[in-house]
Amino acid sequence: MGEPRWLDEREARVWQAYLAVDRELHSALERQLVRDSGLSNADYALLVPLSEAEDGVVRSRELGALVGWERSRLSHQVARMEKRGLVTREECVEDARGSMVRLTPAGRAAIESAAPGHVETVRRYVFDGLSAEEAEVLDRVFHRVLDRIAADG
Amino acid sequence: MGEPRWLDEREARVWQAYLAVDRELHSALERQLVRDSGLSNADYALLVPLSEAEDGVVRSRELGALVGWERSRLSHQVARMEKRGLVTREECVEDARGSMVRLTPAGRAAIESAAPGHVETVRRYVFDGLSAEEAEVLDRVFHRVLDRIAADG
DNA sequence: CCGACATTGGTGACACGTCAACATGTTGTT
């Protein structure tokens, strides 16, 4: 094994800052969403691709791929949203194993009412304070991290 | 109100990449920790400041401040960890409302066994692919975001 | 066609996180 390579001072500061952003940004966005629209981050994540889809219908498999969720997580979230009338589930014609998720009118109304405030909040906390050069660095670094994770299996 | 200022193409790409990093990095680190040490991210977050404290004892209020958690979240997590023998709770001498959290020998053994592999994983996914200039940008941007959230109340 | 294998989705159990409500103790004002 050998001596572990601990993080140096700068690295530790960056890592702590990342963890804090993770925590604070997630909870700030969640609070804003719940307060202004009664939606959670999880609701919002699914409503966006659904509202952009043809007829507001997406197959579960496809929806999971679009948001990067595992099937179980998706199934639980859809069940909760179905109970609140935001979506319905239908059988899939082409593949009897499959399941289609359909946005209800209430679901569409919810996302349309929530989106402007949510985007405005993301903008206020993140992008209004970000230069073009910084955005470029973030984009590059984030994708590199994703590649390194994916390369790992 | 006026027309909402939607994210432009670059901003949307950066935001999607951030959300993906949030998801993938969190779950990759959690899997590595659970697999190699039987600890969760939440366990690890508390064990670090505890193991660095004098005698492995920290007052709950202080522990919450160190990791940036609310009291309820901390209380639940400490209860779970106490049940598994990683920490114990004691009464606080100076303030009868307070509560002290003490690292057990098993808790210390767990964090000491987990830390090298965890740091190695963070390094592999993040810092080994990061230049000094990029680290500086991340540090600056993350702290700016935190400031903007804090300024909001 | 048949049987092994993979894909898709759902379920129950449990860990994690947040909120509101509560109990208790401390502090500051009068």
Place this chain on the structure above:
DNA sequence: AACAACATGTTGACGTGTCACCAATGTCGG
């Protein structure tokens, strides 16, 4: 001392996320 206001921590309920497992269906080689 008496009281209000605040600080600290716990609890229960519920939404969220993961894992292991199951059931149903599809696919492909024989």
